Amino acid sequence: MNTQLSPASTSSLSTPHPMQPYWDLNLAAVQAEALDLALEWQLFEWLVQPANAAEVAAHLQLDPGNTGHWLELLWALQLLERDPGPMPRYWPTALARDYLCSTSSLNCGAAWRFRLRGLRQFAGQLGQQLRSGQPATPLPDPARSVEQWTAAARVQIAQEQQAVTCDVALRLLARIPEMASARQLLDLGGGPGYVALALAREYPQLRATVFDFAPTVTVAAQNIRQAGLEARVGVLGGDLAVDDIGQGYDLIWCSSVLHFVPDLAATLARIHAALRPGGVLVSAHAECPGDTRTAQRVLTYYLSMQMLGRRVSDQGELQEALHASGFRSVETLGEVAFAVAPVTVLVARRGER
CATH class of the missing domain: 1.10.10.10 (Winged helix-like DNA-binding domain superfamily/Winged helix DNA-binding domain)
Structure with a gap:
């Protein structure tokens, strides 16, 4: 046998x-x-x-x-x-x-529970969304979405920035030659503003602006006051899709923001225009990679976003869009560990003229 x-x-x-x-x-x-x-x-x-x-x-x-x-x-x-x-x-x-202890300055227990709740809810609705193309519960109106983002900025996003993002941003930007001489920085979609605060502490010559929705930057403004850095860190409220983000920046830090803009090309053109000649954009966004090892983490986390019509670019797609928007050069720093899932970091430089 x-x-x-x-x-x-x-x-x-x-x-x-x-x-x-x-x-x-x-x-x-x-x-x-x-x-x-x-x-x-x-x-x-x-x-x-x-x-x-x-x-x-x-x-x-x-x-x-x-x-x-x-x-x-x-x-x-x-x-x-x-x-x-x-x-x-x-x-x-x-x-x-x-x-995971509430007494620690790096505590992100509430942020972890926030992610768990969101992923559990989405997993329970996955079959419904596949059958109907719609989530089981209605999408919130834009005002409600801003309110929810602002609430998250007070606690959960604040925890993740302090425990993860600030350290990543500091180590990344230390590798950018222009950072040492940068004078004006924009933290685009900066939420509670802790990344801008960390950079301002590290680079005393730096003046930073946190841009986010008007209700959200009130959270950042409070954190800036508590840090005693009002003289060098300010806020600017608005909607990235339609409102002015300022001009003359030496460097723009943009993390996990471009997934939500309705017109990527128009947004990148406005970011390009906001940089001074020779200025640098540092973009940290998840991409759909070609290898299953990374794709497993990225696609699991961002599947809910994709099913809501948000943008998660294929590998290399954002780099091409940056070139098309007029950036002189676009360098990839590859996969970088972030909260929950890795991101691809791109360094795009505006031409001198």
């Missing part, structure tokens, strides 16, 4: 089965729920003083046995440390203390 072996049968016994990545999708739902509950119940803050499962259960009014299993999963996810013994005590790992 001939027995046909699966491809996995001919590999090492420790080699994961080809189906493992898709089984991992099932496991991720449980892992996300375990972390979501830890954040909701402020577990990491409470465990600043190490505690065992019985003590955690008493504090949170949970079942002691199941609490122990939950804590073990959080330990496996490298969010908790534990000491040896039959009744181990648990405490947050350095990662959890830095990024």
Whole structure:
């Protein structure tokens, strides 16, 4: 009798089965729920003083046995440390203390939960959108969208900027030769304004402007006042599709904004005109890549945006559009790690004349 072996049968016994990545999708739902509950119940803050499962259960009014299993999963996810013994005590790992404790300046726990809620809602509507072409719940009107973006700028986007984007922007712009001599910078679609603030601190000669919707820049203005940088960082409110964004900038930082503009060519032309001769645009936007490794993360995150008619350019498409808009040269810095999914960074330079 001939027995046909699966491809996995001919590999090492420790080699994961080809189906493992898709089984991992099932496991991720449980892992996300375990972390979501830890954040909701402020577990990491409470465990600043190490505690065992019985003590955690008493504090949170949970079942002691199941609490122990939950804590073990959080330990496996490298969010908790534990000491040896039959009744181990648990405490947050350095990662959890830095990024998931509300007392940390890098805390992005609320931002993580915000993304989880949005992705769960979209996943639940995916079949409906495929069948009808429309989301299960009505789209908000433009005013409501601005209100929601402004609310996110106060908390969730602010957290992501402070924990992720500011550091990425500082490291990226340090590689741009023109940055050292730049005097006027525009943070285009800057939300709460923390990127502009970080750059102003790093480059004392710099004056920065945060452009976003009028209600949103009130959030940025408050953050600027709290930082004591009103003399060098200002705000400009408006709609990028129709309103003036200013002129004479040496450098424009534009991150995850162009997905939302109705006319890409017209917007890029206005950005080009806002730069002084020799000025630089640094664009950080997700693209649909040609390789499955990157595409898996990008397309999963941006699928909801695509289904709402937002623009997620194919690889190389934005670079061509920048050339067509009059930029003298467009350099790609390739894939850069960002919150949730990677982006492609393009450095476009306006000609000297």
